[in-house]
Amino acid sequence: MTSPLTHTETNSRPVPAEDQRWQAVLHRDREADGQFVYSVATTGIYCRPTCAARLPRRENVRFHPSCEDAERAGFRACRRCRPNEAALKERQAAAIAKACRLIEEAEEVPSLDILAAAAGMSRFHFHRVFKAHTGVTPKAYADAHRARRVRDELSQRDTVTEAIYGAGFNSNGRFYAASSGLLGMTPTEFRAGGRGQSIRFAVGECSLGSILVAATEKGVCAIEFGDDPEALVRNLQDRFPKARLIGADKAFEEIVAKVVGFIEAPAQGFDLPLDVRGTAFERRVWQALRDIPVGATVSYSEIARRLGEPKSARAVARACGSNPVAVAIPCHRVVHADASLSGYRWGVERKQALLAREAAA
Numbered sequence: 001m002t003s004p005l006t007h008t009e010t011n012s013r014p015v016p017a018e019d020q021r022w023q024a025v026l027h028r029d030r031e032a033d034g035q036f037v038y039s040v041a042t043t044g045i046y047c048r049p050t051c052a053a054r055l056p057r058r059e060n061v062r063f064h065p066s067c068e069d070a071e072r073a074g075f076r077a078c079r080r081c082r083p084n085e086a087a088l089k090e091r092q093a094a095a096i097a098k099a100c101r102l103i104e105e106a107e108e109v110p111s112l113d114i115l116a117a118a119a120g121m122s123r124f125h126f127h128r129v130f131k132a133h134t135g136v137t138p139k140a141y142a143d144a145h146r147a148r149r150v151r152d153e154l155s156q157r158d159t160v161t162e163a164i165y166g167a168g169f170n171s172n173g174r175f176y177a178a179s180s181g182l183l184g185m186t187p188t189e190f191r192a193g194g195r196g197q198s199i200r201f202a203v204g205e206c207s208l209g210s211i212l213v214a215a216t217e218k219g220v221c222a223i224e225f226g227d228d229p230e231a232l233v234r235n236l237q238d239r240f241p242k243a244r245l246i247g248a249d250k251a252f253e254e255i256v257a258k259v260v261g262f263i264e265a266p267a268q269g270f271d272l273p274l275d276v277r278g279t280a281f282e283r284r285v286w287q288a289l290r291d292i293p294v295g296a297t298v299s300y301s302e303i304a305r306r307l308g309e310p311k312s313a314r315a316v317a318r319a320c321g322s323n324p325v326a327v328a329i330p331c332h333r334v335v336h337a338d339a340s341l342s343g344y345r346w347g348v349e350r351k352q353a354l355l356a357r358e359a360a361a
Helices: 017-026 067-072 088-107 112-118 122-135 138-156 160-166 172-183 187-194 228-238 248-266 282-288 299-305 311-323 348-360
Strands: 037-040 045-047 059-065 198-206 210-213 221-228 244-247
Touching: 017 059, 037 067, 045 067, 045 210, 059 067, 088 122, 112 122, 122 138, 138 311, 187 282, 198 228, 210 228, 221 228, 221 248, 228 311, 228 348, 248 282, 248 348, 282 299, 282 311, 299 311
Parallel strands: 198 244
Antiparallel strands: 037 045, 037 059, 198 210, 210 221
């Protein structure tokens, strides 16, 4: 019978397939789960390689490529490790997906007890498994989902009050207490879409293509790369639909020149003030990104660890994707754990070019 496991060598001789499988059973190797099962002649049952039951004697063990093969040989499935059911990780993933749907579909955020019960786990175990699978706690996931609902409702409803109840809040007080954390600003400011603000902007060209730079009186609020200058301006209008957009004057062109100069020569540093708004978590991530020195890269998981939330790598990636000011907040310096590049909202090619330029600097 051909082993699905990789052969290793001892003293230049291949290790017999069954010996290798037996070693996997002895060490309860999780990598072996799903590759084979083993049966025990004295009990009449078959198990996963990781079964926590007392180890049988080697002479009583047979190996099978599948549950069906073991059952055809007359063995029944172990009730402890359930080899004929989905693997533990798959069962957990399904349970967490169900919990996420409950959060997303509920008018009121379900309690941890309700979510844990629906997943068939204890509160503590559910909390740990949820964070391991999603990268965030159930509360953080619910907050992120509610933030999306709040934004949608504020954009579609005629009044803030209608938006409050449409987003699932049952009181104004609870909504306003949470609004700054959810939106990064007050509901009135969000609905205003920049009303009363004057935003100066200009579109120029640099070695990475077209670039749009925009700023309020407080600081730079947008730096965007693109291939179509008109599309960049439309995106700015969509972000601030009620702001007064002012085309570049000579003074503002100097700001644009500084931004382009930093892109072309990153060693000189970026010293312009910023005016960016995000949730509390997004702001923490963005500050951590600004602490990455020119020429260095870190992983999403490393940023999460620095924030004291080592399981939040996915949430860090989402915060990077929400960054409104390219290069000023250097999300291009964040890579996968294996150093591969992906997930840059302005294109992986631009990310690669920026990193290469910074490495040379």
